[in-house]
Amino acid sequence: MTAVPGPIRADYLVVSRLIQPGSRVLDVGCGDGGLLKLLRDEKGVDGRGIELSREGVNRCVAEGLAVIQGDADTDLAFYPDNAFDVVILSQTIQATRAPRVVLEHMLRIGRQAIVSFPNFGHWRLRYQLVTRGRMPTSENLPYHWYDTPNIHFCTIRDFVDLVREIDAVIDHSTALDAAGREVRVDAPWWFWNLFGEQAVFKLSRAR
Amino acid sequence: MARARRIPDDLARQQADQPAGDVAHFGTDEPLVLDAGISLAPFQIAYRTYGTLNAERSNAILVCHALTGDQHVASENPVTGKPGWWDIMIGPGKPIDTDRYFVICTNVLGGCMGTTGPASTDPSTGQPYGLSLPLITIPDMVRAQAMLVKRLGIDTLFSVVGGSMGGMQVLQWAAQYRDAVFSAMPIATAARHSAQNIAFHEVGRQAIMADPEWRGGRYLAEGTRPSAGLAVARMAAHITYLSDAALHRKFGRRFQDRDAPTFSFDADFQVESYLRYQGEAFVERFDANSYLYVTRAMDYFDIAADHGGSLARAFAGTRTRFCVVSFTSDWLFPTADSRQVVHALNAAGASVSFAEITSDKGHDAFLLDEPELFAITRGFLESAARARGIA
Numbered sequence: 001m002t003a004v005p006g007p008i009r010a011d012y013l014v015v016s017r018l019i020q021p022g023s024r025v026l027d028v029g030c031g032d033g034g035l036l037k038l039l040r041d042e043k044g045v046d047g048r049g050i051e052l053s054r055e056g057v058n059r060c061v062a063e064g065l066a067v068i069q070g071d072a073d074t075d076l077a078f079y080p081d082n083a084f085d086v087v088i089l090s091q092t093i094q095a096t097r098a099p100r101v102v103l104e105h106m107l108r109i110g111r112q113a114i115v116s117f118p119n120f121g122h123w124r125l126r127y128q129l130v131t132r133g134r135m136p137t138s139e140n141l142p143y144h145w146y147d148t149p150n151i152h153f154c155t156i157r158d159f160v161d162l163v164r165e166i167d168a169v170i171d172h173s174t175a176l177d178a179a180g181r182e183v184r185v186d187a188p189w190w191f192w193n194l195f196g197e198q199a200v201f202k203l204s205r206a207r
Numbered sequence: 208m209a210r211a212r213r214i215p216d217d218l219a220r221q222q223a224d225q226p227a228g229d230v231a232h233f234g235t236d237e238p239l240v241l242d243a244g245i246s247l248a249p250f251q252i253a254y255r256t257y258g259t260l261n262a263e264r265s266n267a268i269l270v271c272h273a274l275t276g277d278q279h280v281a282s283e284n285p286v287t288g289k290p291g292w293w294d295i296m297i298g299p300g301k302p303i304d305t306d307r308y309f310v311i312c313t314n315v316l317g318g319c320m321g322t323t324g325p326a327s328t329d330p331s332t333g334q335p336y337g338l339s340l341p342l343i344t345i346p347d348m349v350r351a352q353a354m355l356v357k358r359l360g361i362d363t364l365f366s367v368v369g370g371s372m373g374g375m376q377v378l379q380w381a382a383q384y385r386d387a388v389f390s391a392m393p394i395a396t397a398a399r400h401s402a403q404n405i406a407f408h409e410v411g412r413q414a415i416m417a418d419p420e421w422r423g424g425r426y427l428a429e430g431t432r433p434s435a436g437l438a439v440a441r442m443a444a445h446i447t448y449l450s451d452a453a454l455h456r457k458f459g460r461r462f463q464d465r466d467a468p469t470f471s472f473d474a475d476f477q478v479e480s481y482l483r484y485q486g487e488a489f490v491e492r493f494d495a496n497s498y499l500y501v502t503r504a505m506d507y508f509d510i511a512a513d514h515g516g517s518l519a520r521a522f523a524g525t526r527t528r529f530c531v532v533s534f535t536s537d538w539l540f541p542t543a544d545s546r547q548v549v550h551a552l553n554a555a556g557a558s559v560s561f562a563e564i565t566s567d568k569g570h571d572a573f574l575l576d577e578p579e580l581f582a583i584t585r586g587f588l589e590s591a592a593r594a595r596g597i598a
Contacts, residue, residue, distance in 0.1 A: 064590020068561035
């Protein structure tokens with residue numbers, strides 16, 4: 001699973017704020033366990049993780065985190081319904097083969113799902129494509145088109161469409177700009193889609 | 208060709224009844240009811256301990272040995288004179304830290320190092336049991352261990368750890384005594400023995416039974432040993448513990464003490480010489496009937512079958528923390544076997560870690576110098592110790 005490099009991840013802090021202390025949390029694509037550790041230490045959560053890379057898993061397990069080597073696309077199916085309070089997918093949905101299926105599994109396994117993802121509608125990416133005619137790259141998306149693990153990019157608006165399609169409810173949403181600051185809360189979607197470099201959504205099942 | 212160090216036959220033999228280390232005796236008032244439907248009594252369990260049990264009795268780790276292992280996990284083996292088989296993992300300051308934890312290792316039921324097995328003397332006849340001992344299963348081994356753990360005054364094991372057949376015992380412990388197992392570390396193992404593995408075992412057993420010195424299992428009473436058969440069984444099995452890459456790296460096609468083939472069936476190749484050595488060394492320390500019993504116990508192992516075909520059901524509601532480990536080049540207990548356990552534990556809502564370690568050393572990797580395994584073991588036990596409140 002991809003993890004955006006960098007020491008502090010602004011989306012972690014946003015995600016952390018959205019989690020109730022003591023929750024049961026599954027972090028899908030947990031990388032080196034940074035978020036799980038943050039949630040364990042700050043929120044006292046009962047956290048579990050899934051991570052694709054062996055190195056990531058081994059680091060997590062050596063840190064005492066309950067993380068399994070696995071794949072969001074294949075392994076979520078083995079979890080029972082309502083096993084977790086929250087299932088998190090941070091900066092990983094764009095690397096899954098079947099984002100819709102993954103999202104549906106998350107909302108089946110957890111009462112709520114938190115998804116953070118890079119917004120491909122950000123003005124800088126649009127600008128690169130328009131002016132240079134090349135696949136955009138950025139600090140958070142450093143890959144070339146031929147070596148990127150990110151195979152299903154979307155924009156904030158695309159994601160909102162998918163949420164509607166699978167009949168989920170948006171409980172909370174945040175867009176972060178390139179500096180990791182929150183984009184104005186009262187701004188319309190088009191504004192977020194242009195100025196949000198990444199977005200964090202908290203979803204639940206429609207009642 | 209290298210010669211196995213000659214070990215006086217009676218050195219291994221005497222371990223069966225009078226083992227080095229501790230022995231717990233269970234009389235006719237404490238029979239062990241075997242899966243075969245027979246009550247075994249009296250019987251004995253040979254074991255070793257390392258470290259100190261704390262006042263709360265909360266720091267005990269049971270280490271379970273593999274097919275041909277024994278209780279001498281972290282101290283000199285009384286027969287071979289070699290260091291304990293997991294000396295690299297267990298000891299002061301090591302991943303399973305005997306400065307912190309109280310480590311128990313028992314010889315399995317059916318073994319030949321002091322726990323009741325086919326080489327033990329049947330008190331009713333004064334002769335070795337041989338094939339008159341009922342067949343043993345992995346759950347039988349675990350029930351016997353549980354009787355010892357209880358006698359040691361321990362209600363809950365802090366952890367149960369083991370690789371290969373030891374891992375089977377770990378899983379059985381977690382399924383059968385879930386409230387008595389705080390954490391569990393099944394390594395390079397499976398929740399059921401595969402058809403391929405049963406097939407390999409059958410080859411080994413047939414090699415033993417085809418040796419005329421086996422004498423229908425009565426070789427001890429008749430003063431012989433099926434050494435050739437047992438050595439062949441070991442040679443065949445040993446190949447399954449390694450990997451193509453490891454064999455190639457170690458031996459390639461190199462000749463043994465010669466520059467050209469001899470055009471004979473002598474051990475021209477290093478790999479042949481190595482296997483012959485492994486076979487010869489093994490027969491010096493292991494009882495052939497024990498090999499039959501213990502391999503059979505592994506063949507019968509299938510936790511899901513004991514729970515209506517559902518492995519997840521075996522672990523439903525468990526509060527044990529699991530850490531499952533496999534190795535990339537292990538084709539005897541491949542990662543898919545471990546993943547099956549992990550999926551069942553996920554389905555059961557268990558707390559589970561699962562790491563696949565990159566190694567070309569095959570199944571044996573779990574016994575060798577694998578820094579990632581050490582880091583994972585240390586980290587997993589540390590976090591479990593924090594949760595358990597062990598200083």
